[in-house]
Amino acid sequence: MGGLTTSLLTGMQALNATQAxxxxxxxxxxxxxxxxxxxxxxxxxxxxxxLIGGTVVGGGVSLNGIQSVRDELINLQIQQQxxxxxxxxxxxxxxxxxxNFFSSTGNDIASTLSAFSSSLLxxxxxxxxxxxxxxxxxxxxxxxxxxxxxxxxLTSAQTTADQQVTTxxxxxxxxxxxxxxxxxxxxxxxxxxQNGGTIEDQRDQLVQQLSTLVGISVTQSSDGxxxxxxxGTPLVMGGQSYNLQTTTGxxxxxxxxxxxxxxxxxxxxxxxxxxxxxxxxxxxxxxxxSLNTLASQFxxxxxxxxxxxxxxxxxxxxxxxxxxxxxxxxxxxxxxAITSGSQIAxxxxxxxxxxGNVANLxxxxxxxxxxxxxxxxxYASLVYQVGNAASNASDKSTALSxxxxxxxxxxxxxxxxxxxxxTTNLIRFQTAYEAAARIISTIQALNTATINMVS
Amino acid sequence: MIAAEVRTRSVKAGEHLQLLRSLASxxxxxxxxxxxxxxxxxxxxxASQQDLSEQLSRLADELSAASQPTYPLPSQxxxxxxxxxxxxxxxxxxxLNFRYSILLEHSSRSVALMASLFTSFQGQLQExxxxxxxxxxxxxxx
Numbered sequence: 001m002g003g004l005t006t007s008l009l010t011g012m013q014a015l016n017a018t019q020a021x022x023x024x025x026x027x028x029x030x031x032x033x034x035x036x037x038x039x040x041x042x043x044x045x046x047x048x049x050x051l052i053g054g055t056v057v058g059g060g061v062s063l064n065g066i067q068s069v070r071d072e073l074i075n076l077q078i079q080q081q082x083x084x085x086x087x088x089x090x091x092x093x094x095x096x097x098x099x100n101f102f103s104s105t106g107n108d109i110a111s112t113l114s115a116f117s118s119s120l121l122x123x124x125x126x127x128x129x130x131x132x133x134x135x136x137x138x139x140x141x142x143x144x145x146x147x148x149x150x151x152x153x154l155t156s157a158q159t160t161a162d163q164q165v166t167t168x169x170x171x172x173x174x175x176x177x178x179x180x181x182x183x184x185x186x187x188x189x190x191x192x193x194q195n196g197g198t199i200e201d202q203r204d205q206l207v208q209q210l211s212t213l214v215g216i217s218v219t220q221s222s223d224g225x226x227x228x229x230x231x232g233t234p235l236v237m238g239g240q241s242y243n244l245q246t247t248t249g250x251x252x253x254x255x256x257x258x259x260x261x262x263x264x265x266x267x268x269x270x271x272x273x274x275x276x277x278x279x280x281x282x283x284x285x286x287x288x289x290s291l292n293t294l295a296s297q298f299x300x301x302x303x304x305x306x307x308x309x310x311x312x313x314x315x316x317x318x319x320x321x322x323x324x325x326x327x328x329x330x331x332x333x334x335x336x337a338i339t340s341g342s343q344i345a346x347x348x349x350x351x352x353x354x355x356g357n358v359a360n361l362x363x364x365x366x367x368x369x370x371x372x373x374x375x376x377x378x379y380a381s382l383v384y385q386v387g388n389a390a391s392n393a394s395d396k397s398t399a400l401s402x403x404x405x406x407x408x409x410x411x412x413x414x415x416x417x418x419x420x421x422x423t424t425n426l427i428r429f430q431t432a433y434e435a436a437a438r439i440i441s442t443i444q445a446l447n448t449a450t451i452n453m454v455s
Numbered sequence: 456m457i458a459a460e461v462r463t464r465s466v467k468a469g470e471h472l473q474l475l476r477s478l479a480s481x482x483x484x485x486x487x488x489x490x491x492x493x494x495x496x497x498x499x500x501x502a503s504q505q506d507l508s509e510q511l512s513r514l515a516d517e518l519s520a521a522s523q524p525t526y527p528l529p530s531q532x533x534x535x536x537x538x539x540x541x542x543x544x545x546x547x548x549x550x551l552n553f554r555y556s557i558l559l560e561h562s563s564r565s566v567a568l569m570a571s572l573f574t575s576f577q578g579q580l581q582e583x584x585x586x587x588x589x590x591x592x593x594x595x596x597x
Contacts, residue, residue: 073568076587077565077568079562084561112475137477240580266561272499289572296578319513357457382536384577391550392553395550395553395557396554396557398554398557399486399554399558401487402489402490402558403490403558403561403565406491406492406565407487407565409490409491410492428494428498429497429561429562429566430566432497432498433562433563433566435505435558436501436504436555439501439505440555440556440559442508443478443508443548443552446512446515447545447549450515450541450542450545
């Protein structure tokens with residue numbers, strides 16, 4: 001009797017276990033194209049044998065539960081690199097419009113500086129010609145306007161980045177609240193033995209999204225995941241989320257505060273928010289500072305050349321450009337001070353028809369400014385800085401995308417790995433990376449040789 | 456003699472350009488292999504990169520020697536278009552090298568972490584859904 005019942009029970013258990021396994025497989029197939037889905041497997045174990053009527057009878061199979069196959073280390077790596085890629089993407093996309101202010105349009109600083117130089121050359125040939133004098137005045141006004149529009153463009157890009165801060169912080173808060181809710185659903189007291197794979201998948205997806213918004217650190221506690229920003233500001237602790245806030249600082253820009261009201265703006269790194277703050281607080285101010293220095297030093301040098309001569313009316317040369325004192329706001333505030341071409345100090349001695357001071361005026365455009373470079377070269381350096389920053393951000397993003405792809409491929413093949421084979425492969429990878437790193441140095445050294453050859 | 460030296464220098468500059476382009480292509484191939492975790496192709500590419508780098512170094516030495524000729528050469532001793540192409544190819548190679556170095560930096564870090572995990576953890580790389588079991592995997596990583 002016992003034999004038949006036992007066999008039936010064993011059969012039922014096997015059927016239940018197999019059905020669960022089939023359900024898991026079916027679920028895997030159904031979700032094969034679902035983003036963020038983690039493969040599930042049925043975990044079965046052999047039940048203890050029983051001694052019935054002096055005979056040892058197999059205990060059958062028992063279903064322990066459905067488990068998700070995941071590798072948290074790879075998840076962590078992907079989160080970190082996704083955060084850095086997002087930061088690079090944000091920097092790259094923010095720098096694209098900035099590049100436009102420096103591209104050759106005919107109204108850019110390089111073009112108007114060149115036109116100003118040409119007009120001075122004509123003035124040297126015809127110092128008393130009123131039309132030529134007016135042409136110099138107009139060219140000077142165009143140059144000043146180029147400085148103004150470039151500076152205003154940079155300030156506008158900074159304002160756009162500033163507005164993005166508030167939006168991104170709101171998105172971060174929305175995600176941390178959702179993650180905290182899922183953490184609460186996954187807490188041991190609620191979950192007991194249930195399969196939380198689907199909820200974990202949802203949470204992983206949200207954490208991935210969060211990592212693209214700001215650099216985060218994820219750790220585990222008995223209550224679930226603990227998420228902080230890179231500098232340790234808590235965002236989620238188990239079922240509790242901690243909202244970030246924004247406030248307008250004394251500099252007129254949005255500052256990010258933690259839930260206790262501490263200003264954490266300068267500590268935020270990574271993700272869209274880190275990239276936005278980097279652009280707003282470091283990159284654009286750096287460009288603006290260079291532009292202001294150029295505007296201020298150029299205007300001072302040209303005004304000095306003006307002061308060394310006399311205008312067509314025999315008066316001592318007065319300042320050609322008006323520029324705010326100091327460098328702050330120089331590019332945005334530079335303007336032409338004189339109102340007539342006759343006020344250009346063409347003469348070195350005040351005599352009619354003299355062009356003795358035009359050379360001084362022209363030299364102020366080609367001589368080195370206090371920064372060590374001529375105005376044209378200083379501007380070219382600035383253009384290079386802008387282009388290089390945009391190019392580096394874009395290259396960094398591309399490299400990180402490839403690295404993330406590598407990790408994603410690794411994540412997809414994580415189940416059923418052969419530990420020994422993987423370890424061997426990893427050591428081979430390490431050796432290959434070391435060899436590759438040496439080649440990178442060689443290529444950098446080769447660059448010098450090539451430059452010497454073609455120069 | 457001067458014409459011969461100019462010709463030799465142009466031929467070598469042409470070879471140099473070809474090698475620069477091949478090396479750039481190898482860097483692309485290596486990055487692609489890394490993305491796909493194709494170890495064999497990655498190792499093959501590194502071997503090619505080493506070979507190309509050696510050839511480029513050798514050629515650079517020869518060109519440096521040729522830049523101090525027996526006879527004074529005209530200032531434009533090689534075709535200016537060719538020089539422009541070399542300059543462009545060098546710029547592209549440097550850009551790729553920069554990207555390659557970033558990718559290597561991140562991948563090396565990941566692989567180092569993975570290697571330490573694999574050597575310290577001898578079980579299955581599977582993790583249960585429950586928070587308790589997940590904890591164990593995390594402690595292994597640490």
